[in-house]
Amino acid sequence: MKARVVVTLKSGVLDPQGKAIEGALAALGFSGVEAARQGRVIDLDLTETDPAAAKARVAEMCEKLLANTVIESYAIEVA
């Protein structure tokens, strides 16, 4: 099955890249953007077929490598 991991900076952690995106959008005339935060998407193809087991395994991967939980949080979707 497939898993998608979305890693984002925790709220309160300064995101200089998000700030740059905000500035660039404003410069292009896109008004009304109050904030932009940049994250990362990691797609995994897994041999596991049980969704709960897959999710647990991917959570372990996030804790160990895919996210730095000092500054980042993660969300997992399995399908």
Next chain:
Amino acid sequence: MKAAVVVFPGSNRERDVLRALTLSGSEASTVWHAETVLPEGVDLVVLPGGFSYGDYLRSGAIAARAPIMAAVRRHAQRGGLLLGICNGFQILTEAGLLPGALMRNAGLTFVCREVKLAVERADTPFTAHYQAGQVIRCPVAHHDGNYFADTATLDRLEGEGQVVFRYAEGTNPNGSARDIAGICSANRKVLGLMPHPENLVEEIAGGTDGRPMFESLAAA
């Protein structure tokens, strides 16, 4: 002092640090990241600067999980000396051996310049040959050097005297919280810093302000 410098794919300052160590009287060799044991009798392990694994995922993230790191962790747990410079500092935070994280520079650009560093503590094995409060020159070269930790952690670091180097005289190049350039563990045996003292150890290279760190280590 017997030192081992760990080389990861993408490390590029290992020879600089080897030279700084041997010039100052230590015995130093390199260890490949895929090894699982450190050379016998090593007192000091150095994680050098560079771009291990191309900074993929996050700077230092993959190196922090390399095979040699289990031995490096055991070395630190035994009370051995451990120094991470630049990418080495990023690896130490990623490995959880030092608190906090090194984020993208606030100005978003790679910075390669000289800064002023205040030596906050001279009572560590890394800084004994400096005076507390001394301001030295030091080069920096990094893209992800913006030190971040939550307020409680920053307060604890300051309270426990674990801030060893601070950017001084308005030279903070990356937006680091509280101008932090280098921190140590509670037992003072693990030090991580973004600047490169190993690149300022000979007059021919522009100065010797970095040399006392390696002389401190040689005498430790």
